[in-house]
Amino acid sequence: NAGVTQTPKFRVLKTGQSMTLLCAQDMNHEYMYWYRQDPGMGLRLIHYSVGEGTTAKGEVPDGYNVSRLKKQNFLLGLESAAPSQTSVYFCASNKWDSPSETQYFGPGTRLLVL
Amino acid sequence: RKEVEQDPGPFNVPEGATVAFNCTYSNSASQSFFWYRQDCRKEPKLLMSVYSSGNEDGRFTAQLNRASQYISLLIRDSKLSDSATYLCVVNKAGANNLFFGTGTRLTVIP
Numbered sequence: 001n002a003g004v005t006q007t008p009k010f011r012v013l014k015t016g017q018s019m020t021l022l023c024a025q026d027m028n029h030e031y032m033y034w035y036r037q038d039p040g041m042g043l044r045l046i047h048y049s050v051g052e053g054t055t056a057k058g059e060v061p062d063g064y065n066v067s068r069l070k071k072q073n074f075l076l077g078l079e080s081a082a083p084s085q086t087s088v089y090f091c092a093s094n095k096w097d098s099p100s101e102t103q104y105f106g107p108g109t110r111l112l113v114l
Numbered sequence: 115r116k117e118v119e120q121d122p123g124p125f126n127v128p129e130g131a132t133v134a135f136n137c138t139y140s141n142s143a144s145q146s147f148f149w150y151r152q153d154c155r156k157e158p159k160l161l162m163s164v165y166s167s168g169n170e171d172g173r174f175t176a177q178l179n180r181a182s183q184y185i186s187l188l189i190r191d192s193k194l195s196d197s198a199t200y201l202c203v204v205n206k207a208g209a210n211n212l213f214f215g216t217g218t219r220l221t222v223i224p
Contacts, residue, residue, distance in 0.1 A: 033211075040122075042201070043158070043214035058211065090157055102148065103212065105157035 001026050004106035006091050012112045013081045021076040021109050023091030031096045032074040033058070033103065034066060036087040043090065049074055050096075081113045115140050117213035120202050124219040131192045135218045137202030138184045146205040147178055149187050151198045152217065158201055161187075192222045 007022040023032065033048040035058075045058030049068040063085060065077045074093075078085060088110050092103040120137045127133045139147075147164035162169065164176040164185050175188040185202055202215035 035214075040216060042118075042216040045211055048211065102160040102163070105159070107157050108155075 003027065004091055004093055004104050006089075006106035006109050008109060009107065010110045012114065013078075014114055015082060017081050018077070018079050019081065019111075020078075021089055021091075021111075023074045023076070023093075023106055024072055025074075025091075025093040025104070025106075026072060027093065027095075027104065028071070029093035029095050029104075030071070031094050032068065033092045034064070034074065034076045035090045035092065036060065036085075037090060037108075038087050046076065046089075081111075083113045085111065086113045087111060116215075117141065117206075118202055118204050118215040120215035120218050122216055122218060124221055126221045126223055127192055128223050129192055129194060131222075132188065132190045133192060133220060134189075135187045135200055135202075135220075136184055137186070137215055137218075138182075139202075139204040139213075140183070141204070141207050142180075142183060143207030144204045145207065146212075147176075147185050148203040148212075149174075149176055149185075150201040150203055150214075152201055153198050158214075161200070189220075192220075194222050194224060196220060197222045 004025045034046040035043040047066040052071040055066045067075045091106040094101045094103045149161040150158040151161040152158040164178045168177045173190045177186045199217040199219045201217045
């Protein structure tokens with residue numbers, strides 16, 4: 001099993017450009033999440049999905065959109081990138097059979113917006 | 115008030131030392147508690163779940179104090195390989211989401 005994978009690993013954008021980050025998991029997990037991690041802020045939830053075709057807003061959703069057309073994939077889109085979106089983005093997934101279910105993280109995508 | 119608060123450190127300890135981290139959480143209705151470990155420029159990985167009765171995994175011991183709403187992690191006989199950032203994680207009460215602390219950085223010195 002590859003677990004959770006993310007594409008790309010690193011990207012540089014200019015302000016106003018758009019891009020899509022791809023997350024894929026092969027563990028048949030229902031739940032998937034997108035986080036951003038900034039120095040001194042910890043991991044913050046952007047959007048999440050509790051199943052194919054569903055999405056919901058997290059703590060910091062503004063400026064991002066998501067889609068979950070297939071169970072194994074969760075896409076994060078930036079329509080018009082801003083320097084404030086410079087961050088490390090992590091995708092995670094889990095089964096959530098119970099509240100004690102752990103989350104499995106992808107390796108992260110480092111995004112720099114100039 | 116933040117959902118989860120941790121001392122960011124850094125904690126610099128010699129090999130073989132015992133070190134303890136504490137974390138406080140704000141929502142008394144939270145049900146699930148974890149410690150994750152994150153190495154530099156890597157993704158977070160589960161270190162251990164924290165149970166009400168306390169639990170131990172080798173050199174690592176986790177404790178939960180619901181009355182005071184804090185969680186602790188004790189590392190005995192520190193190894194160089196324990197150098198990492200330790201994230202305190204608490205679930206959002208009644209929801210699928212987790213709240214992550216900002217992490218406590220540990221460096222074990224030879």
